[in-house]
Amino acid sequence: MSTPDAALTDLERRAWRYDAQDGIAEVLAGFLFLIVARAVVDPRLTWMLALSIFPLHFARKILKERYSYPRVGYVKLRSEEGAELGRGMLTYVLGLLAIFIVGIWLLGDITNPAQWKRWLPILAGGYSAGGFIYLAQKAGLVRHWVLAAVSVGWGVACAGWLNPPGILGMQRWAVGLGMVCLVVGTVTFFSFLRTHPVRAAGEPNEPA
Amino acid sequence: MSLPDPDDLRRLAGLDKVIHEPGRLAIVSYLAVVEEADFLFLLDQTGLTRGNMSSHIAKLEKAGYLEVDKTFVERVPRTTYRLTASGREAFDSYRANLLGSLSPGG
Numbered sequence: 001m002s003t004p005d006a007a008l009t010d011l012e013r014r015a016w017r018y019d020a021q022d023g024i025a026e027v028l029a030g031f032l033f034l035i036v037a038r039a040v041v042d043p044r045l046t047w048m049l050a051l052s053i054f055p056l057h058f059a060r061k062i063l064k065e066r067y068s069y070p071r072v073g074y075v076k077l078r079s080e081e082g083a084e085l086g087r088g089m090l091t092y093v094l095g096l097l098a099i100f101i102v103g104i105w106l107l108g109d110i111t112n113p114a115q116w117k118r119w120l121p122i123l124a125g126g127y128s129a130g131g132f133i134y135l136a137q138k139a140g141l142v143r144h145w146v147l148a149a150v151s152v153g154w155g156v157a158c159a160g161w162l163n164p165p166g167i168l169g170m171q172r173w174a175v176g177l178g179m180v181c182l183v184v185g186t187v188t189f190f191s192f193l194r195t196h197p198v199r200a201a202g203e204p205n206e207p208a
Numbered sequence: 209m210s211l212p213d214p215d216d217l218r219r220l221a222g223l224d225k226v227i228h229e230p231g232r233l234a235i236v237s238y239l240a241v242v243e244e245a246d247f248l249f250l251l252d253q254t255g256l257t258r259g260n261m262s263s264h265i266a267k268l269e270k271a272g273y274l275e276v277d278k279t280f281v282e283r284v285p286r287t288t289y290r291l292t293a294s295g296r297e298a299f300d301s302y303r304a305n306l307l308g309s310l311s312p313g314g
Contacts, residue, residue: 012241014253065281073249075242141209199248 010095015075016139023188025135026147026181028056033128033178040170067189071196089130096126117166118159121173123157128177143184152179219309226271227302231256233265236291236299243272244277244290265289273298 032052039049064074079085100123101110110114129148136144158164158173227236234254239245245253251261268274273295277288291299 008241012239015242015245017239018249018253069246069248069281069286073252074246074288076244078243099248105295117213172254 012078013138013140016077016135017141019075019077020135020139020144021072021188022064022140022192023185024060024063024068026143026184026185027063027189028060030178030180030182030185031173032056033181036124037171037174037178039165067193070198071192089200092130093127096123096130100126114166118163118169120159120170121155121158121169122152123155124170124173125152125177126185143188147181147184151177154180219305223305224298224299224302226267226273227298229264231260232268233259235264235268235289236295237289239274239289240296240299244288246286246288252287268295271298 035049035052039045051178100119103122104110104115104119107119129151132144132148132151135141136148154176155173158169162172163169164172215225227233231254234256235250237252238253247261250256251258265274265276269276273292275290275292275299277290279286279288
């Protein structure tokens, strides 16, 4: 028998899964990675990356309101306390950066910018994998674990195996992961629309 | 098998009856792990009928455990529910009492 705490954790996971079942987050993550791909080859477009957060957030809200909530209901999830989440993220970001720096130092010349550009897809893969692992732990969905593995695996492939010149490896990584996210998200989204029809008029969606 | 501790039995008898009803416990448990949710979400998740849900929600609201917010999103009405501070406190204390009285040794 599960303890009340385990039962609550399970309920929380079900709520996260409920919210993630439409695939909208993956579609928008796909667009974000494609914007990253454009911005890394032209640093003048870095502002585009920063500003894209707002329209993507707005697009998520509109898509949820129009397609998800009328089908499965609205739920606003609770996230960890801001300070706790911030501490965890900072530890992850700095820890991964430290490992990355030590790795470059062991592999060659730490002062050579070409080395940094070459191995950057692995660092980026590690960071995005962190996001997917967070979602996987919260919602318990296999596709988030798969995306985390693709994120790191594709990063290793772009840096070590394909190894194109300059920042192109990073661009290929972002395009590849963006396309994977778009495909996974779009397939999930249409499957969600098919399996969750809009409630017919008169069906209960409001209190009696 | 040892007899239950009288203190544990007293704690069981003192459980919050507003929350203790299974339907209301399901609603409160869900709202305890999310920020807020609407009627449709709770209906799907708890498996209650519309009438049952409405009556349980009315009782929880009367006890001051729920906050109700009625809005219109794209001209469609949406009623959202969230636990009040006293609702969250009551649920925490309900869990502590239940766990304490059921676990061996209190």
